[in-house]
Amino acid sequence: MSGFDDYYELRIYRGTPGRMADLHHRFGFEARPLFDKHGATRPLGYWEGHAGPFAPAYVYLHRWDSLDQRFEAFGKFYADPDWNAQRIASNAGEHMIDRADIMFLRPSPAWDAHRPEGEPEPVGGLHELCFLPLNTQDAAEGQRVFGEIDLPFLASRGAEVLGVFQVWFGWTTPQLVYFLAWDSFDARDAAMSAYQRDPDIGHQRLHERQTYGGPLHFAGDTMLLEPAHYGTPVSGLAGPAVKTG
Amino acid sequence: MFFEYRWYECAPGRLAEEIDRMEEVAIAGWKGGEESVFDRYGIPRPIGAWSSVAGRRKPVFGYILQWDSFAQRDTAFPAFWTGPEWAEVRERTNAGFTLVDHFDNWVIGPNAAWDRSGGCEGEPIGGLHEMRIHHCMAGDGHHVTAYLAEIEHRQMEVMGGRVIGVFDVKIGPDIPAIISFIGWPDYETQQAAARRLELEPRVRERRRQWREELGDSPIRHVEQTLLKPLDYGKPLPNFGLAAEGVAA
Numbered sequence: 001m002s003g004f005d006d007y008y009e010l011r012i013y014r015g016t017p018g019r020m021a022d023l024h025h026r027f028g029f030e031a032r033p034l035f036d037k038h039g040a041t042r043p044l045g046y047w048e049g050h051a052g053p054f055a056p057a058y059v060y061l062h063r064w065d066s067l068d069q070r071f072e073a074f075g076k077f078y079a080d081p082d083w084n085a086q087r088i089a090s091n092a093g094e095h096m097i098d099r100a101d102i103m104f105l106r107p108s109p110a111w112d113a114h115r116p117e118g119e120p121e122p123v124g125g126l127h128e129l130c131f132l133p134l135n136t137q138d139a140a141e142g143q144r145v146f147g148e149i150d151l152p153f154l155a156s157r158g159a160e161v162l163g164v165f166q167v168w169f170g171w172t173t174p175q176l177v178y179f180l181a182w183d184s185f186d187a188r189d190a191a192m193s194a195y196q197r198d199p200d201i202g203h204q205r206l207h208e209r210q211t212y213g214g215p216l217h218f219a220g221d222t223m224l225l226e227p228a229h230y231g232t233p234v235s236g237l238a239g240p241a242v243k244t245g
Numbered sequence: 246m247f248f249e250y251r252w253y254e255c256a257p258g259r260l261a262e263e264i265d266r267m268e269e270v271a272i273a274g275w276k277g278g279e280e281s282v283f284d285r286y287g288i289p290r291p292i293g294a295w296s297s298v299a300g301r302r303k304p305v306f307g308y309i310l311q312w313d314s315f316a317q318r319d320t321a322f323p324a325f326w327t328g329p330e331w332a333e334v335r336e337r338t339n340a341g342f343t344l345v346d347h348f349d350n351w352v353i354g355p356n357a358a359w360d361r362s363g364g365c366e367g368e369p370i371g372g373l374h375e376m377r378i379h380h381c382m383a384g385d386g387h388h389v390t391a392y393l394a395e396i397e398h399r400q401m402e403v404m405g406g407r408v409i410g411v412f413d414v415k416i417g418p419d420i421p422a423i424i425s426f427i428g429w430p431d432y433e434t435q436q437a438a439a440r441r442l443e444l445e446p447r448v449r450e451r452r453r454q455w456r457e458e459l460g461d462s463p464i465r466h467v468e469q470t471l472l473k474p475l476d477y478g479k480p481l482p483n484f485g486l487a488a489e490g491v492a493a
Contacts, residue, residue: 014466018452020443050439051432053301055377055469094456098466126432128299185432189298189473196261196304205258209342215257219302219346224471226436 046231052223103170110147139174142216157191294478300470351417369479385463404438
């Protein structure tokens, strides 16, 4: 069972157009034995995105018991001549990755009430990766409100909560980062339209402005993602990604 | 003639109110009359208005205005801002707190990749819209324009998209940048097209040519936003702009 002691590493690659298939091959298959060899954890999910602040995007998520372990594993991996040879060969004269956003995350208390029960199962459909900067005046209250008011609203309209995190290193803090899954784009669209016009949500935001002079969270980036067939996350991100296709 | 691109980062929870407020001042007849407040002050109605579904700094509300001249714009807008109607609407709809945290305000103009030979007649375009902003290496914008016209936009049309408009950012941050508005029937078609574009051999071949001729790609990165056209802001084909209506 996951808890606050876990560390997560979110890696978002801005892919070179035309190289997405090569990225899937590299991280889903070719480089895996080298990651395993050097003690890296198996990622909890792999995604491809064509709807977000930049496109195309390739995303994966690790869980680590310790960040020291993480740096040791990645250090050995990067220093491995086999990786360098593999990288140069598969790049084939062109970088596959333009830029990368990499951040360490830890579970948010807002996740607690939304952990799934029962055996983990692969979660398909439309996935959504959202960033939600928090008001520094009371970031803890911002997380509580998101977990107790906003998330239940979305969950009751079809969102499956995959994970809710707070930024630990590498990105603006305080900030929530969360993954949701939806049956379809239309299901999400209907839920978001209802969310934007819900009077109770509106009252909560008004209460925040009256209390703090502004809302408890601010506008953030949203990416729509599709899980890779070789790396579909399981419910609650409770274990390594699974093959579904 | 120029286009004004206005992009509003709304206060969380208040996107719907911002959308409604825009309709009240720009579209709806003022106090039951025929003309809107925008009409009264000589501000053109938006040629397109959207809310964002995915992308940067959601929730976003945006619209585009087409002006004859800067003199027209800088007479009409200040008169509107200082007029009694806007003061009343703003006070009432803000209800104590602003609806908008920030907004961006760019000057944009037609890009050479915008082929309007198909005309501008027809029904307003609904569905799901995709705004793609190609940020270019300085001095290399024309290479990206050629790529969009010859490969990317053609491929999107084959996959069910409609090019609604293509603009250069004339005055704005992080330029040179080219904005393409693509209309899709739905999300699934947009996604299938994006995946197909990834596999398009002409994209790979063009990138190889760029490396040979330029040493690098003229595209620095592509920013993407999915938009829902608002009921009152669905653009006409080619944003209603006739092919011959634009001076070079």
